[in-house]
Amino acid sequence: MQRILSTQLRAHVDQTVTIAGWIHRRRLLKSVAFLILRDAEGLSQVVVAEPETRAQLEELAEESVVEVVATVTANEQAPGGVELTGPKIRVLSAVTAPLPFELHRPAIGASLPTQLDHAALALRHPARRSALRVAAAATAGFRAALSEQRFVEIQTPKIVASATESGADVFELEYFGRPAYLAQSPQFYKQLMVGVFERVFEVGPVFRAEPSDTVRHLAQYTSLDAEMGFIEDHRDVMKALTRTLTVMMATITARARLATPRVPSEIPAVHFSEALRIAGAPADEPDLAPAHERALGEWALREHGSDFVYVTGYPMRKRPFYTHPDPADPAYSNGFDLLFRGLEIVTGGQRLHRYEDYVAALGRAGEPLEPYAGYLDGFRYGMPPHGGWAIGLERFVARLTGTANVREVTAFPRDLNRVIP
Amino acid sequence: MQRILSTQLRAHVDQTVTIAGWIHRRRLLKSVAFLILRDAEGLSQVVVAEPETRAQLEELAEESVVEVVATVTANEQAPGGVELTGPKIRVLSAVTAPLPFELHRPAIGASLPTQLDHAALALRHPARRSALRVAAAATAGFRAALSEQRFVEIQTPKIVASATESGADVFELEYFGRPAYLAQSPQFYKQLMVGVFERVFEVGPVFRAEPSDTVRHLAQYTSLDAEMGFIEDHRDVMKALTRTLTVMMATITARARLATPRVPSEIPAVHFSEALRIAGAPADEPDLAPAHERALGEWALREHGSDFVYVTGYPMRKRPFYTHPDPADPAYSNGFDLLFRGLEIVTGGQRLHRYEDYVAALGRAGEPLEPYAGYLDGFRYGMPPHGGWAIGLERFVARLTGTANVREVTAFPRDLNRVIP
Incomplete structure (x- = not known):
């Protein structure tokens, strides 16, 4: 039967x-x-x-x-x-071993480390299972939104010859007798693929050897990356991201039966210097601290009824070398973050697209060109103005489900202290 | 405008x-x-x-x-x-540098190594671009087929404490002061997640430190993995796979405008011992050589008009320890391969599901239990009969597009000699 x-x-x-x-x-x-x-x-x-x-x-x-x-x-x-x-x-x-914890109560009684030690069991708990369904739906919505907007899916290398985002916090491995590294992001590759498809996306693991043992850091997380060419500036990127978030939320509601916040058709956006003022931070702060992000989240909800707020124009000195400056004030960038309920869940912006601008930017950063040769090669042969973003899936799901620790919404988290199961 | x-x-x-x-x-x-x-x-x-x-x-x-x-x-x-x-x-x-090769001819004139050195440029060639579109469509079709069949998408760790498929051919890395490895497959994790969602799939990178410099080996490739519980045996898995392939082909035709072969509603299946006979191989061969696979591909086309053929019942001694034996003849397995045009592109089968069977299987294989402790934990707490498969995306696309070398259908391939760009 x-x-x-x-x-x-x-x-x-x-x-x-x-x-x-x-x-x-x-x-x-x-x-x-x-x-x-x-x-x-x-x-x-x-x-x-x-x-x-x-x-x-x-x-x-x-x-x-x-x-x-x-x-x-x-x-x-x-x-x-x-x-x-x-x-x-x-x-x-038949199960004969006693369970390390019960699954039928509203929350698992055991400590988080014990739950993670027995992840295969803990993930069966309806609350844990439901967070992973939200992650699956978010990912499906991300892909659907981008396919609808003419983005093509790509798969890029996770083993690279040199660090991508910064020299620190990178895992080194032995690659057929020479050193190599785990990719900290698909940044360079997705940019190069703009030269092929104009618009691309990738859903994949990224690796950060961050020695930070916090509720929001993982040594491996899932990055929802997109990159698009033929933009005017970062505002075109923000428009595509807003549309993408809208579809993601609708997909989560439909597939994972979770009520999701409304995404405004135009998410409020504040310039970095204005953001400092709203957050009550000194005007010469180079970045937003978590407390500032929380204050901005409260401001967006209060003033605009929005769970989301864009902060644009981060200072160039705090953004990576490939960031495009604001043409009107080159100390600031065409880079943005998206805060969701007071937490940064997306980083994005317009990138440099001319070979000579890369050579100059690396020079200013005191970086040698050689490790970037394979990357720069693509810019030598013609790249349009472009930009993109990366969403940290686990942080996004944690924020959406009201979960304090990203480890609770990750199937088998990897961190400073944990590489099993 | x-x-x-x-x-x-x-x-x-x-x-x-x-x-x-x-x-x-x-x-x-x-x-x-x-x-x-x-x-x-x-x-x-x-x-x-x-x-x-x-x-x-x-x-x-x-x-x-x-x-x-x-x-x-x-x-x-x-x-x-x-x-x-x-x-x-x-x-x-504006481009001022001379191009290393022209893109407007039917095929790129440069050697494959030169093309790969300038991958960001070579991938813009319409033929290369079109193969990557086929890969994107294949992946989209895979996900659509599995979502339709009630599979839930998962993301699993790529950094693991012990080798998954075999001790050899694994990349070692330095993980916060201790050794760890790149996952050769999501095998153990997708099995454990059957305990959570019954049916799961993952699209992600897998890593093989294979010293094989051939046209069909990559150090990183994209694996399309699925695993399903509450099966009778491997034939239920083959049915789900056949349905999945049908949707993948339709999606490729629709999205990447490529004519695809018909997937028979029932793909011909031959037992391993029969396969040896058809291929003209000695009856005591433990595995199929590439020439045997080609002979079987020709046979399936000739006798059944099918580009696909399942080979079932591979000998247990050539399959990994988690393989379920054929209850009727335990020297053979409930494992199968799918050959597409004479090339193996999918490996799958029924797995062991009882804790005590794992303990016995690892004992027979002379393997200690300890490295598998995190994996076995899930089986201790109740797992249904289950099985699944893994499709090698690049091999599949190469075969489908008639491309000789998997490197030509991979955006930035990684192999024995190549870790850039």
């Missing part, structure tokens, strides 16, 4: 069906026992009144995998309005 | 439009000059009759990026039936 899912039970009242999944919980009362079965879509309640089946259930620990053939019975008291009666249980995989 | 694309010109006959792109080719004839402009979608022919504009064009080397304002004029002799006349050219990025 074809297995059906927990969410399909209501359509089968009074029929005999097969369901399958994990024993989420057993409640062994005196007169009757309940088996709560978890499958990919939800929970089902199985009523066990028969002594033989009850004896079998008593031997089956939580998380055992079983197939149940039973009758679907309407019962308005039962979760979802249906329950299963007269069950026959077939064991697919 | 809003820029339009080369493919939109026909809808604008007799209008003045703005187009932009790269100077693909110049033809400076005595009485008139032609500028062939390349954008993301195709080519446009611009007729330059005006002396001043011609003088400007003479200074602009191929691959310069320009914006052209001109009138769309119907001309049945022109490619696409339209050309642009009376142009005004604005230079966005």
Whole structure:
């Protein structure tokens, strides 16, 4: 008999069906026992009144995998309005080891390190599972929005000959007898691919050997990257990003059943110097501290009813060498950040596009040209004005789901102290 | 004026439009000059009759990026039936360096190493570009097919504490003061995630430190991975894969305008021992050599009119330890390969799902349990019968486009000798 899912039970009242999944919980009362079965879509309640089946259930620990053939019975008291009666249980995989923590409570009782040590188990908890569904939906929405806007998906190297974003915080590896590094971003490659497709995107892992043990840093995270050519300046990039966020939110609501904030058709944007003023920071600060970002988030919500705010025109000295200066005031850049509920989740901007500008910028930064030779080669042969952005997926999902630590929305996080499981 | 694309010109006959792109080719004839402009979608022919504009064009080397304002004029002799006349050219990025090779011939004249040295330029060639579009469409089709079949997308660690597929051929890196490795596949993680979502997929980079310098090996390639629970055996996996391939082919045809082979609703499947007989190999061969795969590809086409053939039941001794044996004959496995036009492009099968079977299998393989502790933990807490597959994207695209070397369908390939650009 074809297995059906927990969410399909209501359509089968009074029929005999097969369901399958994990024993989420057993409640062994005196007169009757309940088996709560978890499958990919939800929970089902199985009523066990028969002594033989009850004896079998008593031997089956939580998380055992079983197939149940039973009758679907309407019962308005039962979760979802249906329950299963007269069950026959077939064991697919019996659990004999005691669980390190229970999964059927609203939150996992164990400490986060214990949860992460047993990630394969902890991720089965409905709250953890649901955050990963949000991540999957966000990613699907990102791709859909960009495909609709004529971006082409690319896959770029994760092993590179020289550090991309900065010399520090990079993982070194042994590559056929010579040193190489894990890519800190697909920055250079996505720019070069603008020369091929004009508009490109990539969803992939990036690696940061950051010694920061905080709730928002991971040694590997998923970067949602986009880059587009033939722009006037960074404002074209912000427009494409705003559209992308709108589709991402709609996709998350549709696929992951999570209420998402409205994305204004025009997200409020403030220049960096104005942002300092709003945040009450000294006018000579070169960057925004987390407290400033929070203040800006509150300001955007209060003044514009928006969970989002763009900060534009970051000072050039705090942005990477490939950043395009503001033509009207070259101390400032055409770079921007997007803050979501007071946290930076996207960095983007217009990039330099002329070979000679790169040579000059690297010279000013005191950097040799040689490590960038492969990158610069593409600019030697004609690149349009372009820009793009990168969204940190885990930070975005954490902020959206109200989760304090990015590790709770990452399947098997990697950090300073953790490389297993 | 809003820029339009080369493919939109026909809808604008007799209008003045703005187009932009790269100077693909110049033809400076005595009485008139032609500028062939390349954008993301195709080519446009611009007729330059005006002396001043011609003088400007003479200074602009191929691959310069320009914006052209001109009138769309119907001309049945022109490619696409339209050309642009009376142009005004604005230079966005001038090329002054000589190109290492020309892009406007049917094939790039330079050797493959020279092309790869200048990958950012070579990838602009229409043939190279079109192969990458096929890769993007294949990936999109893969995801669409699996989402439709209730698979959830996951992102898994690429830095791992121990080798996944085998101890050899693994890149070692320095991870916060201790050794770690680049993941050779998401195998263990996708299996563990079956415990969370029942059905999962991942598109991501995998890393093989293979010292093989061949046309089909890369040190980093893109793996299209899927894994599904609650199967009877490997045949359920093959059914899901067949459906997935069907959607992938349709998506490639629709999005990348490439004719694709028919995927039979039931792809012919032969048992390994039968495959040896068909290929004319000795009955005690433990694996299929490339020549055997080619012979099987010819057989499938001849006997079944199919470009695809499954080989099932590979001997256990040639499959990894997590492979599920054939219950009817445990010397053989429930593992399969899919050959496409005589080349293996997919490996898959049913996996072990019981903790005690893993302990026994690792014992038989003479492997200690400890490096697998994080992996085995998930099996201790209940896993359903499951299986899955991995498609090598670059091999698949190379075979589909009739390209000899996987490096020609990879944006910036990594191999034994190459880590730049």
